[in-house]
Each structure stands twice: as C-alpha cells, then as structure tokens.
C-alpha cells in the first residue's frame with residue numbers, strides 16, 4: 001500500500017492508515033470471503049453463464065490466489081470489457097494476485113484503474129474454492145485523490161453526501177447497467193453476423209450458416 005501512495009505522491013501512510021484499523025479501534029471494513037462454487041459435472045449451461053461475471057471490486061485492493069481472468073487497463077465505465085482481451089491468471093500456491101478496486105481508483109484520481117475480472121464456468125469441472133481478501137477504506141476515512149478530481153467521499157461522517165451517492169450510482173451503472181448494455185451490444189453484433197445469408201446467384205438463399213465472432217459456425 002505504501003508503494004501505491006509513493007507512486008501517487010501521497011503521504012506514505014495514506015492507504016495503510018486509511019484501511020488498517022489500529023488496535024482497539026473497530027472501524028475496519030475489510031472482508032475475507034471464502035467462496036465455494038459447486039461442481040458443474042453432469043450439468044448443462046448456456047453460453048452466458050459465469051461463476052463470477054465481469055466486474056471490478058468495490059474495495060481498495062483484493063488479494064486472492066488466482067484462477068480467474070483479468071481484463072487489464074479498462075476504465076470502469078465504458079464498453080464493460082465485452083469483446084476485449086481477457087488474460088487467464090492461473091492459480092498458483094506460491095502467488096497472490098492483487099486486483100485494484102474502485103476505491104483505490106477514486107483515491108488515485110483514476111490513475112490506478114480498477115481491474116475487471118471474471119471467473120469462467122467450465123462445464124464438467126469439479127468444485128472451485130477461492131479465498132479473497134477485500135481491503136477496504138475504514139468507515140471514517142475521507143477518500144479523495146491528490147488532484148481532487150472528484151469531490152471527497154466521506155464514509156460514515158456524512159453518509160448521505162451527494163458525492164457518495166454519485167460514486168455509488170456510477171458503480172451501479174458500471175457494474176449493472178454497463179453490463180446489460182454490453183450484453184445487448186454483443187448480442188446485436190453477433191446477430192448482425194448471423195443474419196447474413198448467402199445466395200446461390202439465382203435469387204435463392206442457400207446458406208443460413210454464418211461465422212460468429214468467436215469463430216464457431218452457427219447454423220439456423
């Protein structure tokens with residue numbers, strides 16, 4: 001956390017003081033989540049089922065052991081990573097994967113981008129176990145970047161502040177509405193391709209198969 005602060009030109013303890021409660025102080029919002037995804041053996045799913053759909057975490061930094069896919073460098077609001085390049089991050093016992101969350105993105109005036117990630121649903125695979133530690137801002141910490149790009153977000157100090165509402169709304173848009181728009185766009189794109197029909201040169205339609213963007217042929 002100190003490296004992030006140093007890189008941003010902030011006091012070194014900005015994120016450590018901002019996220020780690022001192023002894024005896026009960027204002028931590030950190031979460032350790034133990035996840036169990038059920039086995040998919042013998043079950044059938046459609047193409048758009050995910051163990052965890054594309055999203056960015058709400059926190060400052062998430063640490064987990066891998067086994068997911070990341071889409072680095074995307075902005076939170078936008079095309080929502082649909083059709084973008086996803087990179088697998090393998091689970092390895094000797095590595096911890098750190099994902100930047102939306103709070104750190106805001107705290108850095110958007111210089112550090114929160115990481116889109118998702119977990120594939122692989123058919124006929126056993127259960128998946130994952131352990132993620134979500135490092136979050138303490139309840140009374142004010143989140144504002146060094147260049148004051150956005151108004152400060154107080155946590156419990158002013159829970160109804162407009163900035164907090166605006167930030168939450170933008171996250172909901174990015175994670176829910178943005179996702180829905182992304183799905184619609186992707187369906188539109190694939191439908192546009194699929195509806196291309198070849199003719200036999202005599203006015204008749206012969207082929208109703210079209211190449212989809214993912215390379216698989218679909219025949220109607």
Ligand SMILES: O=C(O)CCC(=O)C(=O)O
Nearest residue numbers: 035052057064068119130
């Ligand atoms: O299962 C995982 O490792 C990812 C879960 C996740 O992204 C989340 O809980 O925010």
Ligand SMILES: [Fe+2]
Nearest residue numbers: 055056057117
């Ligand atoms: Fe996540």
